[in-house]
Amino acid sequence: MSSASHRNPTRAVVVGGSIAGMLAAAAVKDHVDSVEIVEAHELPDGPEPRTGVPQAVHIHLLQTGGAHAIEALLPGSINLLLAAGAHRIPVTTNMVIYSPEGWYRRWQRATHHVITASRDLTDFVIREQVLKIPRVGVRTHTKAVGLLGDRRRVTGVRVRTSDDAEVELRADLVIDASGRATRMPQWLARLGITGLEEDHIDSGLAYASRIYRAPVPTRGWPVVGVQADPRLPEPGTSGGILPIEGDRWHVSLIGAPGRHPTHDADAFLPFARTLRHPVLAALLAHAEPLTDVSVTHSTANRRYSYERLAHWPEGLVALGDSAAAFNPVYGQGMAAAAQGALALRDLLAKGLTPxxxxxxxxxxxxxxxxxxxxxxxxxxxxxxxxxxSPNLVDRLLHRYVGRLSRTATGSFHAATALTDVIALQAPPTTLITPSVLLTALLGPLRRPLDHPSSPRPSSTY
Structure with missing residues (x-):
């Protein structure tokens, strides 16, 4: 509902200055009179590290579905990212990927694109666009510590300022975008709302990442990756190289318990040599490391089923990692948050309804x-x-998707079906439509590649 269609000014408070928080502010800006973002830390003025975002030191890519959602919320943002040095990489035309079933082909017909950049740059470009909006403000060094209201309606948030004073911020709509550190379950319990279901699935993967100066200009350089194969008896390992701004490569190596990578810089390249294929190690041998190695073990999938609660207060929404956080190895987090914010915006077009x-x-x-x-x-x-643990249905589906993935190494139709889902442009159920089932049954139309294609820059960039 626009400000012209009601008497009393309406206000939204967003908890968290994350990408999800900024996109939430963009989603509600045209439907309330003011938006205030509450952020516990300082927000940098440029594309620099932001406190409270440990995952920023690891590789990030923005899937097609996320890029489209961000563009719908903040038109022009993707072009701003590209102008600042981000890369727009066609899928799978400019990818050198070794899946458990074999090498992906670099099909010349690109069906999707991913955007690769440092997380700091992506954060900054989105943040800069949002904070230019006149009705959006931000309180830094301010921590949300609880909700105002009751189990029927949330009326704001209680915050603690840098001088340890507690302040009440009244709001018609509160959006929790505080990420993996969310305290929403505890806040709801204080309002008398219990029975929240939580799913927590942790493969125990650990990330080790660093940035390199690429030995060649990175314009048109592909995504290079070696994926883990869960069918193998030893602990899974994987890794990826993404071109980012400034002719740099962002590199992450990932290992399961028993084969975790470490902070040891001297062990980084040797670990890359232990992957299922040495392509990453061969490339890194010619690159110059620019940073130390950063490690994180925070890769669990966690989801709160707020939508299933018997009671949900009016005036409250949880978005992004506050609602569902994913293992970052799959590159879905930013896209899912953006699509959630876009869904919120579309609902708000009806107004602040009961x-x-x-x-x-x-x-x-x-x-x-x-x-x-x-x-x-x-x-x-x-x-x-x-x-x-996987049940019988899970195992059957996994075998089927594995067959489809193998088919995709030599079938454009199968590759497109898979990338539509990975790009968050189609639901997983599309993988079991009759045409895709037939494609998987027939198998690859071309002989699978027995070695990676050259990682030279693509002419279709």
């Missing part, structure tokens, strides 16, 4: 469903995974 919060939380749940299925559908098949 059932908006419940409908919005259900819409957010739908927006994360595909990403959740992709991430957990892979992770549950690692022997190290805790939280859930």
């Amino acid at each position: 059932k908006l919060a419940r409908e919005a939380q259900r819409a957010v749940a739908r927006s994360v469903e595909s990403a959740w299925a992709l991430a957990t559908g892979q992770d549950i098949h690692f022997s190290t995974t805790k939280g859930r």
Whole structure:
């Protein structure tokens, strides 16, 4: 509802200055009179590290579905990213990827694109666009510590300022975008709302990452990756090289318990040599490391089923990692958050209706469903995974998707079906349509590649 259609000014408060928080502000800006973002830390003025985002030191890519959602919320943002040095990489035309079933072909017909850049740059470009909006403000060094209201309606948030004073911020709509560190379950319990279901699936993967000066100009350089194969008896390992701004490569190496990478810089290249194929190690041998090695073990998938609660207060929405966080190895987090924010914006077009919060939380749940299925559908098949084990249906689906993936190494139709889902442009159910089932049954139309294609820059960039 626009400000002209009601008497009392309406206000939204967004908890968290993350990408999800900024996109939430963009989603509501045209439907309330003011938006205030509450951020516990300082927000940098440029594309620099932001406190509280440990995952920023690891590789990030923005899937097609996320790029489209961001563009719908903040028109022109993708071009700004590209102008700042980000790369727009056609899928799979400019990718050198070794899947468990073989090498992906670099089909000349690109059906999707991914955007690769440092997380700091992506954060900054989105943040800069949002904070230019006149009705959007931000309070830094301010921590949200609880909700105002009751189990029927949330009326704001209680925050603690840098001088340890507590302040009440009244709001018609509160959006929690505080990420993996969310305290929403505890806040709801204080309002008397219990019975929240939580899914927690942890494959135990650890990331080690660093940035390199590329030995060649990176314009047109492909994504290079070696994926883990959960069917192998030893702990899974994988890795990827993404071209980012400034003729640099962002590199992440990933290992399961028993083969975790470490902070040791001297062990980084040797670890790359242990992957299922040495292509990453061969490339890194010619590159100059620019940073130390950063490691994280925070790769669990976690989802709160807020949409299933018997009681959900009006005036409250949880978005992004606050609702569902994914193993970052699958590259779905930013895209899922953007699609959730876009779903919220579309619902707000009806106005601040009495059932908006419940409908919005259900819409957010739908927006994360595909990403959740992709991430957990892979992770549950690692022997190290805790939280859930695959049942018979899971095993059958995994075998089928494996066959489809093998078919995709030599079938454009199969490759397109898979990349539509990975790009969050189609639900996983499209993989079992009659035409895709027939494609998987027939198998690859071309002989699978027995070695990677040259990682030279693509002329179709």
